[in-house]
Amino acid sequence: MKIGIIGLGLIGGSLGIDLRSPSANGVQSQGHYIIGISRQKYTCKLALEKGIADRVDTSFEALSDAEIIIVCTPMGAIASTVKQVIPYINPDTIITDVGSVKYPIVQSCSQLWSNFIGGHPMAGTSSSGIEAAIPSLFTNAAYVFTPSEQNKLEDVEKLKAIALQLNAIPYICDAKIHDRAVSWISHLPVMVSASLIKACLQEKPDTLKLAQILASSGFKDTSRVGGGNPELGVMMAKYNREELLRSLYSYRDNLDGIISLIEEENWQDLSGILTSNGEARPKFLN
Amino acid sequence: MKIGIIGLGLIGGSLGIDLRSPSANGVQSQGHYIIGISRQKYTCKLALEKGIADRVDTSFEALSDAEIIIVCTPMGAIASTVKQVIPYINPDTIITDVGSVKYPIVQSCSQLWSNFIGGHPMAGTSSSGIEAAIPSLFTNAAYVFTPSEQNKLEDVEKLKAIALQLNAIPYICDAKIHDRAVSWISHLPVMVSASLIKACLQEKPDTLKLAQILASSGFKDTSRVGGGNPELGVMMAKYNREELLRSLYSYRDNLDGIISLIEEENWQDLSGILTSNGEARPKFLN
Structure with a gap:
């Protein structure tokens, strides 16, 4: 699957590493094609070096054929990022985020994009930035999705499958x-x-x-x-x-x-x- | 030195182990003669088996020639224990305690015994009881003493030396x-x-x-x-x-x-x- 990751810090970077790699136990091979987006050229370069992405770019144009886009920016930038990415993507693309609060984000982003599904992988370390990205960050962590009524069940299932591939435990609940x-x-x-x-x-x-x-x-x-x-x-x-x-x-x-x-x-x-x-x-x- | 320990739980037991043994680095050999006191015969038996004491007894009579007595009972029992032990000991004996609050204990015990010096070794684990007693519990821990004006400087120095033998860091301060x-x-x-x-x-x-x-x-x-x-x-x-x-x-x-x-x-x-x-x-x- 082609997956776009916008924002290559601790969370975005760690998602990239695990979604590209075959899992540690060798049973599943994720091997997704990861398109990494960062505004910083230096971060893009590091992302390739660290095995976070197969392709990197500073422009949203690179996301034109992504099936899932994971917005990993700070919370204050999620809605504006969704707005900016829309002109470049096809109507079936699923957009999700990783923000730690869901109701206000789902409120604003669902109006911008009907295939937006809020997400919150509950993992982290005390470090931040692309340098802090590590494999297996999400192992055994809860990964919450907060779909709304307008979302397609099959899209929610696709995100749940991604969470399982990360060895995380998916939960579905109301954003509030x-x-x-x-x-x-x-x-x-x-x-x-x-x-x-x-x-x-x-x-x-x-x-x-x-x-x-x-x-x-x-x-x-x-x-x-x-x-x-x-x-x-x-x-x-x-x-x-x-x-x-x-x-x-x-x-x-x-x-x-x-x-x-x-x-x-x-x-x-x-x-x-x-x-x-x-x-x-x-x-x-x- | 003959040291009496009253109350052989986590703190009392761990004090006994380290004050008897040569230190781990082999430089100092404490080798104090430890008299362990517990009301429970079973605890006395365990104290001998675990190397906490050289001699054990259920009666305070055994403390007649102790130079230092460390009261390691729960806080509510410290003053009454000091009162009960006084008839059996000689006038030079130093009594100290290990309670985590000092002012009320020093207030009551100093009136009972002029050589009482409040103490608080700041170490512990989530376990309690004699089974939880371990070597090196006090290594690098603060060990506070709160002498009053009536105490002899040499007695305070004796307790500081005990703290150093435990590899703890002694501090002297006002009880309040x-x-x-x-x-x-x-x-x-x-x-x-x-x-x-x-x-x-x-x-x-x-x-x-x-x-x-x-x-x-x-x-x-x-x-x-x-x-x-x-x-x-x-x-x-x-x-x-x-x-x-x-x-x-x-x-x-x-x-x-x-x-x-x-x-x-x-x-x-x-x-x-x-x-x-x-x-x-x-x-x-x-």
């Missing part, structure tokens, strides 16, 4: 439900964790210094996502604002509840919450 | 400052993380199910300490209540600040916070 679910487990943790670091930094210098010396794995883990990529954090908040605020309000209520229990020295109820949490957490770990 | 610092980096993260799990669990079953499926490393890390040992979480809150509430109030203010920025769509300031966090976080990672 996707955004609500990722708000809880991905976007809310960023703000919860960011508030922790910011609060600590307001302590007096001497005590802060001691806290920094004494900090160990508990602080390291709880603060990790709050000290991560700022652009990504802002994008989550911007595109998933409504759902993120909804989960933040609920979080604040629960925090207030725990504060009250400590104020009231109600150790029995605090113990009950911590016990329930310990029992519930394994269900979030796959 | 210790409690404030650990509130930020250890006790606050537990409540922040617990509120996250509790808030998620209030979502409708279908969306919660999807969230559980999609949860990955970000949620796993941010929720880890909030799903941990409930007894330990309650102990922190109970013994460090004042400092924990102080840091929780500051945390809530910072959370409210971030919520406001998202409500106002002030992406520039949100980006500023996330950028500062990313720059500040490495100072907490040793």
